[in-house]
Amino acid sequence: MECGRMEVETYLRDMPEFNTARLTLRKLAFSDLEDVFSFCSNPNVARPMTWEVNESIDATEEFLNMVITGYGKGESGEWAIEWNETGQVIGVAAFIDWSNKHKCVELGYFLSEEYWGKGIATEALQELVRYGFNELYLNRIEGRSDTDNFGSQKVMKKLGMNYEGTLRKNEFIKGEFRDTEVYSILESEY
Structure with a gap:
């Protein structure tokens, strides 16, 4: 089966839920507002991201509205990372960009600071890598x-991705040009 834009959009409209030993990856919902605001309002979480610290819960609500509206159109590829033990949303994993012509997707994520360094991002993104290669x-x-x-x-290396190079001053984020490291894994390497 060849993966085309309409097919990816169809997959995203009917986004699957994934379960691991510690996590559930599912669509974001408005009921997640308080959990998402708790980490999106943390300057340490927002620092490397393209988006600004959520100074108010309204900014987080706007983000959730955009994502949830996008689900119906096949334009949103964000999964809530839910901690199974508590049912709390502790992060977001995403297909943030994709090309159907080239059969390629870019992964993204952000995670509550208290869960950093525990292998959670790797655990969540492994599910998206498996889904991308085996089903898309x-x-x-x-x-x-x-x-x-x-x-x-470190997360990208644990996913089996290879360092490809550095894009020099390729993005203007938060008042400065930043360098970006690029990593990838091919289906033939998976």
């Missing part, structure tokens, strides 16, 4: 991070 028939999955975001680089 992708050829390439990539990830990007600021050059000083060592935690994200």
